[in-house]
Amino acid sequence: MFKDFFQKKKYAVVPSERLNAERPKREIPEGLMNRCPKCGTIQFSKELEKNLKVCSECGHHFRLNALERIAMTLDDGRLFEFDADLISEDPLQFPGYASKLEQQKISSGLNDGIVTGEGEIGGFPIVAGVMSFDFFSGSMGSVVGEKVTRAIERATEKRLPLILFSTSGGARMQESILSLMQMAKTSAALARFQDQGGLFISVFTDPTLGGVSASFASLGDYNLAEPGAIVGFAGRIVIEQTIRQKLPDNFQTAEFNLKHGQLDKVVHRKEMKSFLTKLLDMHLGKGEPTDVE
Amino acid sequence: MSNDLPFEKPLAELRKKIDELKVFGAEKQIDFTDEIARLEVRYQEEEHKIYSNLTAAQIMHLARHHTRPTTLDYIPLVFTDFIELHGDRVFADDLAIVGGLAKLNGVPVTVVGHQRGKDTKDNIQRFFGSPHPEGFRKALRFMQQANKFGRAIITFIDTKGAYPGDTAEERGQSEAIARNLRGMATFGVPVICVVIGEGGSGGALALGVGNRVLMLENSIYSVISPNGAASILWKDASKADEAAEAMKITAKHLLEFGVIEEIIPEPHGGAHRDPATQAEAIREVIWRHLQELSRLSPDELIEDRYAKFRKIGKFASAAPQPAANIDQ
16 A cells, blocks of 8 residues: 555656645635625635535535645545646747736646646545636646546556546637647547546536537546536527527536436535545445345 | 629639620620730739638638538539438437448448538528537447448538537537547548538537548638637627638648648639539549558557547647655
């Protein structure tokens, strides 16, 4: 067990201090108090954090950034990070892209829209990827596509389960066709992983749309979502303009997707870790028959 | 509706002048041979000038030309013995996707493509070439069938994108596209994709995971329609022309990016000026690639396709973070 621990470290070429910190320190721009965007209840930020950023009144799940989710979901809040050094280039010399990247790095503290690495959930070693909406709306460009693909390839090599937490506005327009092709790249890598028996659990968080939803995120052996998470291909506004109708409030929510057969289960944030552990155990646990009288 | 795009006006005017002169000369029994020859030379110069320097926006307008040949126009010209098949076996027969069996130079293949409508009524039936999930599942079924029977797969890409509607979402638009991407990566037969018009977003890519991806000279391929990009980036959909330039969506750019393998030339003025010649060019290029790919084993074909997509992407490494190596 202890040996395993050291072996694992080899893969953490560039461990991120941000993640190994006791708990990521996040600025709360709202200050001391927080207002629930769904029910309007005002609560202390500290209380909200204690409640895993779920509104105590209505159960609304606030969005989490990657670091917060890692801290909440992985054992000891730790992930040995892969490829933290990868950064986007501006391959198209797209107007305004380079400066926006810089600004997003500063505001989010991340190099791009996903953190990937190796960690444990419920004692089961896994490869995980956690997307962050606060970096460029979680959009997928070359870096996100490459990091997801590398994570899948590592999971394939090491025969570890893969869990990806998605949140994304879609493909990153500023990298145009290169972004689109990341959908094919990640899906092809997943096909290999899964065809070799790899276990992939996909967790949709709010919101997951467009190119991410229409590639790796929808290809889980198990597709889960947090309550209320918006999951779909096209955005609500585009659809409303197309069909010239107003869509119901619950359109594209996790519960809507569950009803329409697109998800296996909607899992409350408080239950997420224990549910993932249970699911991992179904595949990796010893599965010895219990005494039957 | 005129078939000429605004930038083609000088040509149309010259052509009109030449035609008028011919008619006038015939009527009045005057010999304008020299004058006509002079104008023809000017026409050719002008034609060369215009079509060899098309902007991305102009190419976009050609790609979207209302008389541009569609998948069903090309199939009888490129292939023989086409047998159209229908339906996804689950829900419906999405007419935004067409396909079936056909022979390419005598060899049976599976062909599948997006299908835009020819007129308003046809377009309504075909959702303007934008598939619902059942369309992607129909395409996947055809391709799986090809894989089973060892036939090559030829796809024609021509869509603004997957249909953005509520029913499409309810039936799993995302899952359907993702399933195609995953599925196409696993086929042990040659897969050749040709962008014939507009390659829009995930709905295009769902038929686009090939060993070879080819583009007609005046087609475009993009992560989002330039109109959509303009409305998101600059809150102004009318700036589509600008977005088309910024997003580098032309065949030339995609060849530079290594996303496509070859550009199939078009006749001056675009494929719609001479569909038969265009189809001939398409057949020749597909055939050449097919012959190359036919030398590969099923495993090599899968590996070839994986390698093609695996290397796409541009990124850099930031200066190493000032963190100690954890082994120390």
